[in-house]
Amino acid sequence: MKKITNYINGSMIEPSSGNYFENIDPSTGKAYSLIPDSDADDIDIAVQAAQKAFPEWSGMSLEKRSKYIVQLSEGIEKRMDEFVKAESLDNGKPVSLAAQVDIPRAISNFHFFATAILHFASESHSMEGVGINYTTRKPIGVVGCISPWNLPLYLFSWKIAPALASGNCVIAKPSEVTPYTAYLLSEVAQEIGLPPGVLNIVHGTGGSAGDAIVKHPLIKAISFTGGTETGAYISRTAGPMFKKLSLELGGKNPNIIFADCDFEEMLTTTVRSSFANQGQICLCGSRIFIERPIYEKFKTAFVEKVSRMKNLAPSDPNSKQGAVVSKGHMEKVLSYVDLAKEEGGTILTGGKRVILPEPNNEGFFIEPTVIEGLKYDCRTNQEEIFGPVVTIMPFDSEEEVLMMANSTQYGLSTTVWTSNLKRAHRIADQVHAGIVWVNSWLVRDLRTPFGGVKASGVGREGGWEALKFFTEPKNIFIKQ
Ligand code: NDP
Numbered sequence: 001m002k003k004i005t006n007y008i009n010g011s012m013i014e015p016s017s018g019n020y021f022e023n024i025d026p027s028t029g030k031a032y033s034l035i036p037d038s039d040a041d042d043i044d045i046a047v048q049a050a051q052k053a054f055p056e057w058s059g060m061s062l063e064k065r066s067k068y069i070v071q072l073s074e075g076i077e078k079r080m081d082e083f084v085k086a087e088s089l090d091n092g093k094p095v096s097l098a099a100q101v102d103i104p105r106a107i108s109n110f111h112f113f114a115t116a117i118l119h120f121a122s123e124s125h126s127m128e129g130v131g132i133n134y135t136t137r138k139p140i141g142v143v144g145c146i147s148p149w150n151l152p153l154y155l156f157s158w159k160i161a162p163a164l165a166s167g168n169c170v171i172a173k174p175s176e177v178t179p180y181t182a183y184l185l186s187e188v189a190q191e192i193g194l195p196p197g198v199l200n201i202v203h204g205t206g207g208s209a210g211d212a213i214v215k216h217p218l219i220k221a222i223s224f225t226g227g228t229e230t231g232a233y234i235s236r237t238a239g240p241m242f243k244k245l246s247l248e249l250g251g252k253n254p255n256i257i258f259a260d261c262d263f264e265e266m267l268t269t270t271v272r273s274s275f276a277n278q279g280q281i282c283l284c285g286s287r288i289f290i291e292r293p294i295y296e297k298f299k300t301a302f303v304e305k306v307s308r309m310k311n312l313a314p315s316d317p318n319s320k321q322g323a324v325v326s327k328g329h330m331e332k333v334l335s336y337v338d339l340a341k342e343e344g345g346t347i348l349t350g351g352k353r354v355i356l357p358e359p360n361n362e363g364f365f366i367e368p369t370v371i372e373g374l375k376y377d378c379r380t381n382q383e384e385i386f387g388p389v390v391t392i393m394p395f396d397s398e399e400e401v402l403m404m405a406n407s408t409q410y411g412l413s414t415t416v417w418t419s420n421l422k423r424a425h426r427i428a429d430q431v432h433a434g435i436v437w438v439n440s441w442l443v444r445d446l447r448t449p450f451g452g453v454k455a456s457g458v459g460r461e462g463g464w465e466a467l468k469f470f471t472e473p474k475n476i477f478i479k480q
Contacts, residue, residue, distance in 0.1 A: 002033040004179055006042060006203055007186030009049035010196025015204070016041040023179065026092030026323040027314050029362035035179050038204035040212035043171060046200035047218050050142040050169035053197030058139045058167035066114045068194055069165055073110035075188035076103065076153075083153065083181055088314045090180040091152060092323030092364065093277055095315055106153040106181075112446045113161035113466070120166070120467050131479040137471035139167030140244065144213040144222040146206075146234075149175035149325050150280040150386075156182055159223045162466035164199060171200050171219060173210050175226075177326055179203045206230065214238050221470065224248070225282075228384075228409075228455045235458075246459040246469050248282070248451055250384040251412030254405035255285030256427060259293040261417035262439070267298070271305050273415060273441040275368045278324050279388040283413045283435070283442055287381055288392045289401050295394040299348070302392070303370055307349040311365040313356060323364045324387055330364040333387030337369060340380040345371040345391070376404040384410070398426065406432045412452035415441050434460070 003020060005012040015036035022031035036042075057065070076083055080103060087098040124134040145159035156174050163170045174182035186201045202209050206226075213219055214237050221244035224234055228250040238245055255273060257266055273285045290298045314322035324330050330353065337351045350369030355361055369389040374380055381391055395401040405414065411432035417439055418424050428436040434452040437443065444450075450462035459469060 001031065004033055004035050004183045004203060006036050006038055006046075007183075007189065007199070007201040008042070008046045009200070010190065010194070012186065012190070015039070016045070021176075021205075023090070024326065025089055026325055027089075027360050027363040027365075029327065029364065032089070033180065035176060036203045038202045038209040040208070040215075042202050042204070043209060043212035043216055046171045046202050047142055047216055049197035050171060050200055051218060053195055054139075054141055054169045057169055057195060057198045060167075062118055065165065065167065066118055068192065069110050069114035069161060071192040072161075072185070072188060072194070073107050073114065075192050076110070076185070077107050079184065079188070083184055085315075086180045086184055087152060087178075088322070090178045091149065092314050092325055094312075094319040094322045096317060096319065097277060097322075102151055102154045103181075105151075106157040108446065109154070109157040109161045113165040116162075116463065116467065117165040120464065122473070129480065131477055133475050133477050136474045136476065137166075137468070138474065140220045140470060140472050141168065142219050143168045143170055143470060144216075144219045145170055145172040146210055146213060146222065146224045146226065147172075147174055148226045149177040150277060150282070152178040153181035153185065155225050156185070158461060159225070160199065162461075163223065163470045166467050166470040168221075168470055169198050169200075171202060171213055171216075173202055173204065173213060176203065176205050211237075215241075217241065220244065222246070223461070223469065231457070244469065246461065247457045248461060249455060249457040250386070250410060251282050251452060251456050252287060252382065252384050252408045252410045253283060253285045253413045253415070253433070254431070255288045255415045256401055256405060256417065256431075257288065257290045257294070257298065258416075258418035258420065258423065259291040260419045262419065263294070263297075265439070266417040267301055267305065269441050270302065271309075274390045275306070275309065275321065275388050276442075278322060278366070279368075279390070280324065280386055281442075285415050285441070286385060286390050287376075287405070288390055289395050289404060290392060292394045292396050295392075299372065299392060303348045306368045306370055309368050311354045311356065311367065313360050313363075321365075321368060321388070324366055325364070327364055329387070330366060333366055333385055333389060336380060336383070336385045336387075336389060337371075340371045340374060340389075340391070343374055343378040343380055345374040345380060347371055348392075350388070377407055382408050398423065402427065402430055406430075409455040410452065411454040412456035413437065
């Protein structure tokens, strides 16, 4: 079986313990590669290498540094097919999704930040008759990037690219559940001759390799995307060490649909915003609120469309619904369907595991599921499920829907469907979210701030926000 290796100090190396664990293909339930079970020793070796590489990398001309990062982007693009297949195999997502979204976006992430850094500028503040302040922004040093399994290379590169572009050396850990494209990225880094120690990719579990990143005293900043509980743990642990933290956490996003929307456009997009990547995108809308006059019309049309969506093997080019990422996650999602029934919900479509023909008969497939009849404040409507499960609820007024939408601990994104511009502004202004889409979903401009409020996170990624996070400002005053 193929053994993935760590990428430390420019070399592909085994974990110091010599231990590996299995990497499971979610579409068959079978192991297909082995992942290094790295620990604090491996992280320490990587940090030493990164410390050594930092003076040269941070002191390099912007043009030269930018060129390396463009080459990372081009290196992925050259091996596009291989990356696409690997992402689909590792995660269970349809190969078409990996080809249209995940890998193109990873390519863009590197390209975007390689060029953004050339335009990044710091401020000056003139005090008339007194003097002038100017601010410099220097890289922090060695930084940690920890990412989840749902959009593996997409989110991994979203952190690594700005960290490297702004002159830091990186210790990065992908999710143990989806490490393969991060491994391929380390091959690309070798191919392009990225200086040793600048980027170090260490594989392993969150509790071991991840925790060692959080606790290492020489790692000065951590950019983390993952669950809210893990984020809270990282805050508790790294906060007292005065590390800079960027936390992108869970969500329970509302999708607010008014009767005056463009119904067909809303319907098509709502199917996507509910079930893309089997509902495992932090921006998926999982609570759908529909204004009462169109509730029955929406319910009939939506359920009809969703019940026609079939789970197929992720490698099938016609697949639009693949497998969820792991057995444990499948069981968690299905337990929420049981909870919804206990809480009085009615399953309108879906709700069950799907058994496909061999070789996918042990894969982790769940029918896209729509539930109605639940109160907005029950557990099913308050806790993050992160799978192909949505609830639908009617509402009668803006006040009521805002109260329900804002009732969870989360505040990542919101989608609003209406043709009333004033209302769109009112809802966007008052909803608890870091990102609002009006009459659309998941339209992304990499320059915009990305992140959530409340338990959905602290700080913002994207554009200047990311470059500011990965640099330390210093203000210098000169008397006139
Ligand atoms: P987890 O929090 O379980 O894991 C995220 C990453 O953290 C993984 O690499 C994991 O490693 C690692 N990790 C786990 N425990 C620790 C620890 N104690 N110290 C350091 N690192 C640790 O999240 P999931 O991977 O399950 O991802 C799903 C979650 O991510 C959902 O809640 C989703 O909403 C959120 N998410 C948020 C986004 C946003 O932008 N706000 C975007 C995408 C997802 P390992 O996997 O090896 O255990």
